[in-house]
Amino acid sequence: MYMRYCCAILKEGGGEGCAVITGVRRDESRKRAAYMPVQRRRRTKSGAETKDLDQMEAANFECVSGKDKFMIYPILDWTEADVWAFLAERNLPRNPCYDNGHRVGCMFCPFASKKQKDYYTNRYPKFHTTLIAHLQRYLDKQDPSRRNFTTAEEYFAWWKSKENINTYRAKKRQLNINFDEMKSSKKGDML
Numbered sequence: 510m511y512m513r514y515c516c517a518i519l520k521e522g523g524g525e526g527c528a529v530i531t532g533v534r535r536d537e538s539r540k541r542a543a544y545m546p547v548q549r550r551r552r553t554k555s556g557a558e559t560k561d562l563d564q565m566e567a568a569n570f571e572c573v574s575g576k577d578k579f580m581i582y583p584i585l586d587w588t589e590a591d592v593w594a595f596l597a598e599r600n601l602p603r604n605p606c607y608d609n610g611h612r613v614g615c616m617f618c619p620f621a622s623k624k625q626k627d628y629y630t631n632r633y634p635k636f637h638t639t640l641i642a643h644l645q646r647y648l649d650k651q652d653p654s655r656r657n658f659t660t661a662e663e664y665f666a667w668w669k670s671k672e673n674i675n676t677y678r679a680k681k682r683q684l685n686i687n688f689d690e691m692k693s694s695k696k697g698d699m700l
């Protein structure tokens with residue numbers, strides 16, 4: 510499951526009536542490259558509407574009524590190297606999660622690399638155990654004849670690998686064929 514179903518709920522909600530200061534940078538993505546240093550964002554029925562300050566009219570300033578939030582991006586034009594240099598110059602600690610990749614999102618973010626997911630698996634074993642238990646419950650509700658995975662561990666290993674499900678199925682089928690061939694050739698040896 511690689512859909513970005515969660516950002517709107519976990520990260521983008523809230524902050525109405527406030528100024529929200531975040532460390533996003535233009536060089537992180539094409540979408541962020543188009544950001545302005547200060548923007549107004551308002552949740553509408555059809556989604557979030559974002560306007561740059563210079564597109565706004567005085568009448569639109571409704572922050573005081575709690576409908577808008579002002580997004581402020583103070584390091585929008587910094588590069589990744591600027592960030593590390595800033596921390597090094599001031600001897601500030603770095604988030605250890607960056608040792609596993611240049612991107613840090615939520616734990617087990619679908620967009621994290623396998624290395625990052627492995628890091629969280631080892632670093633937070635209780636969280637991992639809970640996740641596996643939930644996955645197993647989910648699997649147990651499925652019709653066994655239609656399941657791609659036998660166990661939650663197998664399911665989780667596939668999810669961490671980011672492999673396409675059809676490629677995974679094809680590999681699994683091939684493994685089963687090889688295994689069956691091995692079994693029947695062993696039987697033949699014993700006759």
Ligand code: SF4
Binds near residue numbers: 513619
């Ligand atoms: S960082 Fe990843 S898990 Fe967190 S909200 Fe964004 S897409 Fe979802």
